[in-house]
Amino acid sequence: MANVRDEFKINALRDVGMYECVCLECGNKFKGLPVDNIECPACRSRNISRK
Numbered sequence: 001m002a003n004v005r006d007e008f009k010i011n012a013l014r015d016v017g018m019y020e021c022v023c024l025e026c027g028n029k030f031k032g033l034p035v036d037n038i039e040c041p042a043c044r045s046r047n048i049s050r051k
């Protein structure tokens, strides 16, 4: 039984330590972990720009 408060907490935890990433190959925007070998979930490119 998940209520709204639980979902809010899950979303907050999910954002901790995540970077806003933009794929320079296909323009896909996603959130990724701060690791060196991150790749685009859409096209698998590693040409990623991170903020």
Ligand SMILES: [Zn+2]
Pocket: 023, 024, 025, 026, 027, 028, 040, 041, 042, 043, 044, 045
């Ligand atoms: Zn891409």
